[in-house]
Amino acid sequence: MDSTIQEKIISIIKEKFEGDILSIETPYNFLTINLKQDNIIEIIRYLYNHPEAKFQYLTTVCGIHYPDVKQIAIMYQLHSLTNNWRVRLKIYLPEENPVVPTLTTVFAGANWMERETYDFFGVKFTGHPDLRRILNVEDMIIHPLRKEYPLEDQTREDKKDFMFGR
Template sequence: MEQTATEDRIVSVIRENFSSEVISVESPYDFLTVNLKAGKIIDIIKFLYEKEKYQYLTTLCGIHYPENKTIQVMYQLHKLTENKRIRLKIALPEEKPTVPTLTNVFPAANWMERETYDFFGVIFEGHPNLIRILNVEEMTIFPLRKEYPLEDQTREDKNNDMFGR
């Protein structure tokens, strides 16, 4: 119960300070998740860092939803002193996914953002060195987007109804 109380507190704190930014709050599998508008995400994370001591960036990744034409970016923060975790999600338009960089708050975001750029093509504005990290530099696509299937779609020897997606 205590857990929910603090979680409610942090949600209300976010709502108080950034009321127009919060789209929805959910808690899938007891993990507090806040869906936000993309505009002030860095301000919100900075606020959580400075005022609420969420000072550990656990991870950051992209998720592609072709049916909504959006690419989501998920940030997961951890407050080590109280062992509270929070997940922040923003949705960016598929054609031009742009969001300011987080490297000024967390140096650890450097490679995570490069990875997200590498696989989803999300442009992190102000990033010191936004180049591909795991894939070759000559690559022209962003491979984790859903429009790039893993296997050659012209194959006829494999029935996809039976094997995988």
């Protein structure tokens, strides 16, 4: 994306929420804005209703576990179909009790993505209409995409490292 468009998106967010911006990055030329978690729904609603930005398409809601800093990030990717602009918004939650308000009040399509994030990372979305596991069994006690769990079952006897060239 052109740097002038990125600056325009940043200025739109700064109009009302400058104090919520933690940092701005452009990995792989994709505008990424790291925000405080407090006003994330208001910021997204503002971008949705903004007369110029019109970020009215939710591409992604997902979790990212950072075990080194004991945080779970929630990443929201928005797309303005009118302008063909994209932006990635990230907030950081504590690993021990990750809680954030639901985005289903702005995007009904966030329902499934939030359930998936809850299922795999344990993030609780307050106000969600049906927050329960969606892909794993209901009685599972872990959230498998957190990096605190081993990749393989350590109790299995039928899998020896030499069988896999290790």
